[in-house]
Amino acid sequence: MANQLDSFFAAMADPTRRAVIERLTDGPAPVSDLHAPHDIALPTFLKHLKKLEAAGLVRSEKAGRVRTVHIEAAPLKAAEDWLHRQRRAWEGRLDRLDALVRRMEQETRE
Amino acid sequence: MANQLDSFFAAMADPTRRAVIERLTDGPAPVSDLHAPHDIALPTFLKHLKKLEAAGLVRSEKAGRVRTVHIEAAPLKAAEDWLHRQRRAWEGRLDRLDALVRRMEQETRE
DNA sequence: GCATTACCTAGCCACATGGCTAACCAACTC
C-alpha cells in the first residue's frame, strides 16, 4: 500500500504539523519562524517538517543558511476530494433509502 | 490538545480503516462482513474498528451475537471543512499576490 | 444439549513516533 493518502492523513494527525500548514497558508516562511511559536526543541520540530515534506505537503529551498518552506496545495485538494466522495456516497444512500421508505408508505396507503 | 481532528486524521491514516469507511458508505454491516475482505486476524481488525469508533467515525450496536456498524458522517464533514478552509486561505493569498503583481506592473508602465 | 458461529480479552512482539541532548557545520556579522 503506502498510499498517497496514508502519508497525507498521518502527516495531518499531529497538531504541530497542522499548525505549520495553517501558518503556511499565509505565505512561505523560514524554518526558525515556523519553529518559534512551538515550545519544542528545534531538532524535534525539524522531524515534523521532514514528515510534511515527505508527504508532499510542503516544499523547501535553502538559500545561504536559511531554509524557506512553502505549502503545496495539491495534496490538500486530493484529500478533500476523497472525503467529499465518501460523504456524497453516504448521503446518496440516505436519499435512496428515503425514497424507498416514501414509496413503501405510498403502497401501504393504496 | 488531543483535538477532534487528531484522532480523526490518525484514524484515516490507515488503509484498512479507510477501506472500512468506504465500505460503510453503502450501508451498515456486521463486523464479520467488514472483516471478510481483509487478510488480517479478527482481533487485529477489531482494534481498527475500535479506533474508528473512538474517533467518532462509526457507531455500533450489538444484537444477539452480531454487532452492526454504521458510519457517522459529521466528522467527515468537519475535516473536509478544515481542509477546505486551508485551501481557500492559500488560494486567497495567491489571488492577492497576483493582484499586487498586476498593480506593480501597471505602475512601472506609467 | 452439543457444536458452531461471532465476537471479545489478554498478552506478546517488532517497529514507528515524538520527544530530548550533544555536538557539528556553514554562513553572516562585527
Add this chain to the structure above:
DNA sequence: GAGTTGGTTAGCCATGTGGCTAGGTAATGC
C-alpha cells in the same frame, strides 16, 4: 577572524501502533 545565528546529524528514550496467538463467552443452529 571570533562569535553568533540557523540549521543539521546522531543517538537515546518512552510510548503508541499494528500485527499475531491462545483462549474465552454468549447466541444460535441442528
